[in-house]
Amino acid sequence: MDATMAARPKNEQESAPGPIHIIGGGVAGLATAYFLARMGRATATQVTLLEREEGTGRHSSGLNAAILRTAIGQATTRRLAEESAAFFKSPPPDFCDGPLVNPTGLVLFEPGCEEVLAARTACRALSAEEAAALLPHYATRGRRAFHVTDEGQLDIAALLAAYERGARAAGVTLRNKCEVAKITTRACRGSGGGAQRTPKRKVTGLELADGETLATEAVVLAAGGWAGLLGGGAGSRLTLTPKRRHLMVSAPDENIDPTWPVAWSDGDGFYAKPESGGLMLSACDQSPVHPDHCTTDPAVLDQLAAKTARHLPAFADAGVASFWCAMRTFAPDEHFRIGPDPDVAGLFWVAALGGHGMTCSPAIGRLAANDVVQQAAALRQLA
Ligand SMILES: Cc1cc2nc3c(=O)[nH]c(=O)nc-3n(C[C@H](O)[C@H](O)[C@H](O)COP(=O)(O)OP(=O)(O)OC[C@H]3O[C@@H](n4cnc5c(N)ncnc54)[C@H](O)[C@@H]3O)c2cc1C
Known part of the structure; x- marks a missing residue:
């Protein structure tokens, strides 16, 4: 995983796929929405975040200890935490009004x-x-x-509000009280052959709990503790606990x-x-x-x-x-799951954030948004 904030994919400016739906308004979904918006995707295509509760941040992202700690044993996670700490200490000028970190130590x-x-x-x-x-x-x-x-406590309310404000300002639609019941898929034509692993299914849309259906080309699964159940229902083999x-x-x-x-x-x-x-x-x-x-x-x-x-x-x-x-x-290996599902084209995971989701959220959002944008062209070509 590339952990530098400066890196931008070459095809960032290519045309986007159809609508992108993000499931979950915790820090994973909000940070992904913010970075997709920052990359210009929310104006180039329709990005919608769907949250089941009356507002965002009502589960783990609003109920955690709010500690910024980058001394983490796992090297990959630690690099994401260090990248994120730099973002918190020096966020983009229009991101928030006050400091995000109280460096109590x-x-x-x-x-x-x-x-x-x-x-x-x-x-x-x-x-x-x-x-x-x-x-x-x-x-x-x-x-x-x-x-x-130089570390200590994060201002969680300010952080979540900043992601949400930035995403909305750049055109992301947020729909609260909107529960996704099912991610719908269809079989991929010609899948399963050859040495290279190709997706077996492709995302087609979403069924909401109230019966509404939404057509989509890409689903970002940022549903925290519920992500594993939704992904499994779509045909993914990833198990989360x-x-x-x-x-x-x-x-x-x-x-x-x-x-x-x-x-x-x-x-x-x-x-x-x-x-x-x-x-x-x-x-x-x-x-x-x-x-x-x-x-x-x-x-x-x-x-x-x-x-x-x-x-x-x-x-x-x-x-x-x-x-x-x-x-x-x-996830079973306790690493984050950020990126496309190998079996279900159009399904992107931003999940399994364990105990570091707040600390690492800027890097998580950047990586997730890059993945969605980078795969856009390939998704459109998939039969
Ligand atoms: C006690 C505790 C302390 C922690 N302390 C820290 C800490 O100090 N520092 C740190 O960095 N991390 C900490 N963490 C970890 C951090 O809170 C998580 O990694 C992070 O909040 C995960 O964010 P998320 O967006 O994946 O999940 P969530 O915040 O749970 O968001 C998932 C969202 O998806 C929505 N959703 C689910 N299913 C559906 C559906 N079908 N349709 C629509 N919406 C749906 C939910 O309503 C929810 O809003 C702590 C966690 C806990 C539990």
Whole structure:
């Protein structure tokens, strides 16, 4: 995957195919719509984003921890995160009104990503005294920690609004309360022969839950935890697993300093950061769920209490201000799925973003939009 924002496909200026439909108004769909619009596609052809809810960002993209962290073990994902961090720090002039990142910093306890962190300029190992000063209530004693100074918290509402505004301004149509029931396909003539893998089916349109049908040439599947079900129904062999994760925000407490950095213990699966006067806490739980049945499990509060007692003993008995869950969706190898489906022509995936979809969204949107545009001519020629 090419991870440079500057790269533009040679055939970017070629004529577009018929209508393009994006399913899902989370960060994946919105970022793809924004970059398609930026490439001039929304004026050259009809780009429509279909979202089932009353508004965009109502699922994982609006319910996450909003942490910008580029120290990621997987090299490909890390490169996308680094490209995206550069975008957030210096977005296009008309993208947003204020900063997208609040660089409160991250303190990452080992084990986890030490080699990546050691190579960073805006990162250094902390002495025990420095760690204790940065995180006065955290159990830092005897634990090696790294301080990443230029990352921290993302302004999710501003980011989603910026993608949406930019997409709309350049001609993308957004339809909320619009549920896609089925992606329709037909068999490709002459498929299946030869050594090269050719698509077996081609996308023809969409059936909506209210009975409306839409003809289309390209479908961008950005439906988060539901993407696997929709893709499977269209004949794709890609399997995705949505996994539930909980977040809790503790009751407001005047001892909590809103400028504290995010503290993250990969080894124990725990992170904490200031939020709404309290602390946002996660036990990094992950259990597979059906996307229609992602509801909170009170037992996770016990796990969280045990981990909080270990890492933040002063807050072990903090009250619960809010507690919720959402889905992180994974492919079997835990890599993102961005690009055309090998079996279904006209079907493009922007899914399986796991726990990094917000951080990597500019790079994800750019890659997805490039793929759709690059394949446009080939799609039209496919019988
Ligand atoms: C607890 C938690 C914490 C996280 N923390 C972070 C973090 O700190 N940093 C980070 O980078 N990432 C984080 N993530 C990951 C990030 O939230 C996801 O990677 C990202 O939101 C995925 O975006 P998405 O657009 O693929 O999915 P979603 O946001 O779920 O969007 C999918 C959309 O598709 C719509 N849809 C589904 N089916 C249909 C249909 N049939 N018709 C029409 N619309 C449909 C849904 O309504 C939804 O709006 C976290 C995730 C969780 C769960």
